[in-house]
Each structure stands twice: as structure tokens, then as C-alpha cells.
Amino acid sequence: MGDQSSCRIVFIGAGNVAYNLANELYSKGINIIQVYSRTIDAAKELAQQIGADHTNAISNISRDADIYFCCLPDNILQSFLEQWKPSNGLIVHTAGSLSIDILTPFVTSYGVFYPLQTFSKIKRTNFENIPICIETNTTENGNILKSIANRISSQVFEITSDQRKTLHVAAVFSCNFVNHMYAISEILLKEKNIPFEILYPLIKETTDKTMQYSPSSVQTGPAIRNDENILKEHINSLNDQPEFQSIYAKISQSIQNINKQYD
């Protein structure tokens, strides 16, 4: 399987990760023969985009593919594998939070192919610079997955399950929690009839700075300045939003603590 264009791939799942990854692999000439999803419409839609067959019946999943990409929600992969009972091929999952060991009881050839990005169907993702984190049960399987990963991305890493777990937690902080900070801002501004767009230049600059310098070295604001007056005023101003108020207090405290510990 040195030339991955000749290998036959099945996608298990047709959600955000499957949708983006399958389309990207297809666009690089990789042969996807089938898409399985519990939801027949989702399977059909993705399959049509990439010239594959589709099914929503586990028993109809092709038995002679070379690689199976399982892009299922983390909490259903285990029970899916128990029903499916894969018999051959390289079985791969794409979940940040699941150990490679979840696959051990089921097959002899397995690995993880974790693209570190937030995916949605409204916006097709270009994989060129997306880190792809690979882990496999053998070096040979590692070479197969790396060869596929290199077709779509210049950022391919060997990452252990233990590292990947931390990476996933860090991704929650840097993506989901960052987005929630934006959502809180949007809600606060809306109450004062200020469009959220007014924050765009600040948001862009904050992110640009973080990617140029170390984030802890460029922290600004009332917490790091120990400006207790402003901190108190801000906290008082959030009296009607006790949840946001306690988030404000907790993160400010943490900014001050980190500054003491790591400076």
C-alpha cells in the first residue's frame, strides 16, 4: 500500500469530521468506496460528493476495504464496534479524546488519525496547515497513515494517546472556551445596543499577538495590573448576570495566580 491512491477507504460516519476529511481526501485523488451513517440522508449526501456508495446498515459495510475511518461521536464508537465486529483492514478513529486502546479488542491493525481543527459543514476546511496527529499499533500502519496525512497536510505529528488527551483539553480551552468568551461579550453588548462587530479588531489583534509571542507574556488588562478598582467595578456591573460575574472573578483570579507562578 505504498501508493495510497490504490487503497480503498470506507468512511464510518457522515458528520462534521467525516464530511470535511472525506471531501479533502477525495480531492487529493484518494479512493473512498463507501460511506456508512445511521442517517441515510447524511450518508447519501456525502457519498454523492465523493463518488462513493452509501449505506445505513452496519451489515452492509464493505468487508474488503483497506482502511476504515471511524468518524463517530466519541460516546458511541465503542458500542458501534461491538455491533460491527470488523474483520479485517486498518481501523482508524479520528477522536481527540479516545485512546488508541479502544480499538485493541476488535482488530489487529488499528490507529488514530486526529485532525486538530474545529469542523462544520457550513464551511469546508482546507487541511493544508491542519496538524494531523497519528498513532498506530505498528510502524507499518504508522507509515500508511502518515502517507495519507501527508497528501492533505504539511503538519503531520506522531502523538501518543496520553498526549492527545491533553491536546484535546487544550483545544477545548483555545477553541470552545474562547468562543464562549466571545459569546458572553456578544450578549453583554447586545443589552447596550452595541454591535459585536465593534470587537473584531481587538479580537484579531489578541489572536495575532498570541501567535507571535507566548500568551502568558502578552497578558494585559485589569487583572494582571492588579487594578482592584476596575475589577470591583466590572464585577459590580455584572450583578444582573451572576454566572458571567463568577466567570469574571474566577478567570481574573487565575490570571493573577498564573502571573505569580510562572513569571
Next chain:
Amino acid sequence: MGDQSSCRIVFIGAGNVAYNLANELYSKGINIIQVYSRTIDAAKELAQQIGADHTNAISNISRDADIYFCCLPDNILQSFLEQWKPSNGLIVHTAGSLSIDILTPFVTSYGVFYPLQTFSKIKRTNFENIPICIETNTTENGNILKSIANRISSQVFEITSDQRKTLHVAAVFSCNFVNHMYAISEILLKEKNIPFEILYPLIKETTDKTMQYSPSSVQTGPAIRNDENILKEHINSLNDQPEFQSIYAKISQSIQNINKQYD
């Protein structure tokens, strides 16, 4: 004072805001005659860049300027004004968190000129798209400040003290707290020997998405999916970092609550 190139400006303060704003105004041909700072070296350095005089003595602050930009830390503006006793000119502060009323006892002509951005001296800021929030005690003073703001930015807004206070709180969430989420990620990754750079594409995509769609509409991750297994696992994995652990729990809870309230 219709043509602002002929007006004479004094800068009070030589910190991050003064440094960036004075340089930007100077580059657009606006005449800054003097820089005051308690720290003589800071006053001198900025003054030299913009062809102005400098002083660190309050009594030497020029008495015949047209506009005084007070770019002082929020918590010292009041006591500075009490010592200075300004006699004439348009007195302006640049603080997000201070009401315009702080200036009322001291002068008859006053306003606020608040550039909504995070500033530092390591990176000179281009003001072109930075929102400048203007508030003044008279329409005439408003026109003067708007005319200056329009020289450096295409985003000039009239914002009341009440709105600006909320804007400042929102800016803390979207800048300082976002940066802290990145700092936490960096610390977690460092412990597993993973370079923070691996998150750059995710950080960039998260921010791009927020600026294309409404942040609450693009929230992803275990909290919004109510994936209790992953939430528990992540929280357990942070046992050695109780502060990060409680931030994780609190923000996840808030993501779930917001989703219920606003969806």
C-alpha cells in the same frame, strides 16, 4: 479649529496608549507640542519620536494647548487632575472604564477618546480599522474629536459612558480572558512536551468563524454536545491543576446554560 492640523496637542502619559496614539496622530500631520510623564525617560523617548517637548513636572505642562490627551492609568487620573488643575483647553481621557463625569469638576470643555484595542510598545498599531469611541460634553467638542478620530480611523462611534463601561467589560472577556485561555493551553501542552504552535490553525479558525457568524451559533465541543463522559474525563485529567479544573467546569456549565437560554 476646523482644520485639526493647526491645533496644538499635549499628551499626558507615555504608556502603551499614549505611545501608539501619539505616534499615529503625528504620522497624520497632527501637531503634538509636549509629552508629560512622571517617568522622564518615557516622556523623552516618546517626545523625540514625535518632535515634541517633554517634561516630568506637572507645573511645566503647557498652559496654551488646544487639546490635552490624558492617557494615564485609570486609577491615577483623578488624583492627577486634582494636582494639575487644568485651566483651559479641551481635556480628554482615553480610558475605557472611566465615566466622562470624572472630568466635570475640573474643566468646562471635556470628552473621551477611547480607542478600542490592546496596545503595547513592542508592536506599533495601525489605527485604520480601530473603533474610536467618542463622548463629549458639547456637540462642538464632539465635532473636534471626531474630526481628529477620522484622520486616523474609519471606525468612529459616539458611545456613552454607560455603553463604554459595558464595552470595556466585553473587551476584557474577548481579549484578556481569551488570552488567558491560550495561556492555560500553553501550560497544559508544555507539561506533555507539545509545542503551543500546534494549536495555531485551530485558534485562527475559531476566531475567523466568530467574525463570520455569531459566536453562540458556532459553539462546538463536549459541553454543547452534553457529552458527559468527555466532560468528566477532562475534569479528571485536570486533577493536578485544581484552578484550571474549576475553570473548565464553570465555563462548560455556562456554555450549557447559555445554550438553553438563548437557543
